[in-house]
Amino acid sequence: MNITKLGRGQASAIAFALGLGACASDPPQAALPSITVSQSGPCCGPVTAAGRHLLQVIVDSDVEHLWLYRRHIDWKTGIPDMPEEWHGRDSETHCSAYIAGMSVRLGVYLMRPPRHGLNLLANAQGEWLDSSAGRRAGWHRVESLEQVQYLANQGWFVVGVYVNPDPKQGGHxxxxxxxxxxxxxxxxxxxxxxxxxxxxxxxxxxxxxxxAREHYADVHYYAHDVPGTVDSRL
Structure with missing residues (x-):
């Protein structure tokens, strides 16, 4: 578009919009910690104190007894909040609600209610993580599985996500x-x-x-450092 052929008002509006775009560009992200991979034996470094804390938070979530399939739950705690026979909206699987609840416990922002409803939330989380908004919030896409494991061992909040290309079907x-x-x-x-x-x-x-076997190749990983002091309790 040739701005010189536009009226003064139109040119000013375009210049203003371009300026906003420049302001909204992603800030540079700090590089992820480097890793030396061992090809024999354990590959990705020891589990640090922060990693042990992260593991304890995961274990304390008691996910095998909470966030249960076909129960309507409180997304933060996974505790059922409707009678067992109730099978209405938001009472199917709860992968995204579980990860959202974990993000609260770890003090890291990840798309969650009320910004987005529980329906198809995993897709929304995956799209957000791969967006400029996710990067500005401190999330990094991680390309190698060794780096994924190393960061988790260091206590980073690392998630793997599949975004379903069918907008009416859930991801994971x-x-x-x-x-x-x-x-x-x-x-x-x-x-x-x-x-x-x-x-x-x-x-x-x-x-x-x-x-699912056909989805595994399309799983992407994202990592965010966890604040130095976190509480596994809500």
Whole structure:
């Protein structure tokens, strides 16, 4: 578009809009911590004190008994808040509600109610994580499974997410567990160990087992550092 051919008012409006766009550009992100991968034995460094705290928060979530399939739940706690026979809206699987509840416990923002309803929230979370808004909020996309495991061991909040290309169908999201026994071969074969809410909830499950076989290749990982002092209680 040639601004010189526009009226003064139109040109000013376009210049103002371009200025807003420049202001809204992503700030540079700090580089992720570097990692030296061991090809024999455990690959991705020891579990630090922060990693042990993260693991305890995951274990304390008691996800195998909360955020249960076909129960209407409080998204922060996973506690059922409707009678067992009630099967209305938001009473199916709760992967995204579980991860949203974990984000509150870890003091890290991730898209959650009330900004977005529970219906199809995993898709919205995945799209947000991969957006400029997610990056401005401190989330990093992580490309290698070794880096995924290393960051979890360091106590970072790391999630794996599949966004369903069908906007009417749900995606899936999990949290990565710290592990000082993961190897390169195991990560390649099974992915990292994760916790999830799904049709059957798991406190310790492989990423490859968590996602449908045809979806696993399209799972992406994102990481956010956790504040130094966090409380596993609500």
């Amino acid at each position: 999201i999990v949290i990565v567990r710290p592990s000082d026994t993961a190897t390169v071969d195991r990560l390649k074969a099974h992915g990292p160990q994760v916790a999830e809410a799904s049709y059957h909830n798991h406190i310790n499950w492989s990423a490859k087992g968590s996602f």
